[in-house]
Each structure stands twice: as structure tokens, then as C-alpha cells.
């Protein structure tokens with residue numbers, strides 16, 4: 112698979128995340144969290160707690176503390192950066208391609224004056240930061256959406272200090288060939304051209320100058336995320352009087368079924384990576 116694909120452009124992706132903000136706020140999470148959950152066990156069906164746990168796991172693996180200066184790339188509505196600043200007292204920035212999501216994050220921040228963080232609109236492929244600005248770059252389920260992935264890796268490498276940590280979760284494309292149904296329900300649904308396998312991702316990161324510290328396959332957690340969300344969508348659809356909202360939820364619950372089939376067929380996956388920019392200085 113070519114990782115430089117131009118079926119969906121950055122503009123398509125940004126427009127999609129602008130246009131769907133209100134839908135996701137009303138269904139997925141009112142705070143604007145939009146990432147895969149890390150579930151306690153097979154019986155766990157609390158998506159919001161699982162999504163919070165993903166942030167905790169990633170922060171712990173990245174070893175973020177009060178001295179960190181963090182960049183969250185594809186920060187969406189800003190929840191992870193706010194979580195990190197509240198929990199550890201670190202400074203940081205959030206960057207996202209969606210103006211609507213950045214606006215939402217900035218409004219949320221307006222009530223949090225004690226936090227030393229900022230949110231900006233921009234792309235992972237052209238970041239408005241000086242070289243070596245950050246001790247940590249983090250990201251949750253966003254970098255797969257970048258059409259020119261090597262360029263975003265080069266940018267992340269540029270803005271990290273030598274020895275700095277790049278830690279993130281992301282969607283995976285375990286196998287090259289993708290069938291029609293997975294294309295429709297997994298990829299086209301979110302304007303995603305395609306991504307790396309767990310092994311392919313590591314090779315791309317090494318090529319960009321990162322040393323791999325951890326690469327974990329989290330397929331079972333993404334399957335559970337869509338199982339839980341699909342069930343929620345069906346239940347909510349039955350209770351909602353709004354015909355358009357009901358239709359969206361039923362279509363989404365159908366997609367959730369297809370997404371689980373795609374995961375079983377190796378057409379979709381999820382992974383967590385911790386890497387370090389080669390160089391001597393500790394973050």
C-alpha cells in the first residue's frame with residue numbers, strides 16, 4: 112500500500128470533522144472525546160470510562176510529568192491536553208485540522224485560566240512550532256487520517272527535542288487488500304485513505320528517525336469499542352423521537368457491526384506506540 116494517498120485530501124478530512132462535531136457531541140460524548148476505549152475486561156461496557164483509561168495508559172507509557180512540554184497532534188476538542196495539564200501540571204499545545212473542534216477546545220479552556228496550554232488550528236504536515244519545542248508529542252487516533260504520513264512524521268520529529276518522546280494510539284490497516292464493505296463502513300465513513308500495519312508503522316517511524324520503545328496491538332479494545340457503541344446506538348435510536356437522529360444512529364450501529372467483521376478479517380486494527388527521537392538529551 113502506498114502511504115501517500117490522495118483520494119481524501121486534508122481539506123476533506125478537516126471538513127468532515129467540522130461538519131460532524133454536533134452529531135458526535137450529541138451521541139458519542141458531550142465533551143467531544145472521540146477515540147478508542149481501553150477496556151478493563153470483556154464484560155466492561157462503559158465506553159466513557161474506557162476512553163478515559165486510554166488517556167491514562169498513554170500518559171503513563173509516555174512518562175509525562177510536571178516538567179513536560181507536550182504537543183497533542185489531532186487534539187480534536189482538546190480533552191487529552193486538558194487532562195494532562197490538570198493531572199500533571201505540564202504545559203502544552205493542542206493542534207487540529209478542524210476549526211470547529213479547535214473553537215470548541217478554546218471555549219472550554221476559557222474557563223480554565225490556571226492551565227498553561229493553548230489550542231491552535233493547523234495540520235500535522237505543517238506545524239506552527241520552532242524545532243525542538245516539545246519534550247513529548249502525543250496523539251490519539253488522528254495521524255492515520257493524514258494523507259501524507261511521512262511528512263507528518265518528519266514534522267513531529269522536527270518539533271521534538273533530541274531524546275523527546277513521541278507516544279500515540281492510532282488506527283491500523285493490518286492487511287493490504289480491503290474489501291468493499293470495510294472500505295464503506297470503516298474507511299470512507301471517516302475519510303480515511305488507509306494506514307500501516309503494526310510492523311509497517313514501526314518501519315515508517317524508524318525511517319523518520321525514531322527509536323521504537325513499544326508497539327502494542329490493541330485489536331480487542333477497538334472491537335469492544337464498536338460493540339459497545341453499536342449497542343448504545345441501537346438503544347438510543349429506539350428512544351429518540353427525531354427521525355433524522357434515529358436514522359443516523361441506526362446507520363452507525365450497522366457500521367459498528369461491519370467494523371467488527373472488518374477487525375476479525377484483518378482489515379482494521381488499533382495500536383499504541385511509544386518512540387523516542389534519536390539523540391542524547393533527555394526530555
Ligand SMILES: C[S@@+](CC[C@H](N)C(=O)[O-])C[C@H]1O[C@@H](n2cnc3c(N)ncnc32)[C@H](O)[C@@H]1O
Pocket residue numbers: 121124125128143144145146184185186187188190191206207208209212233234235236250251252253254256257
Ligand atoms: C478521531 S478524531 C480524534 C480527536 C482527539 N484526538 C480525541 O481523542 O478526541 C481525529 C482528529 O484528527 C484531526 N486531524 C485529522 N487530520 C489532521 C491533520 N492533518 N492535522 C491535524 N489534525 C488532524 C481531525 O480533525 C480530528 O479532530
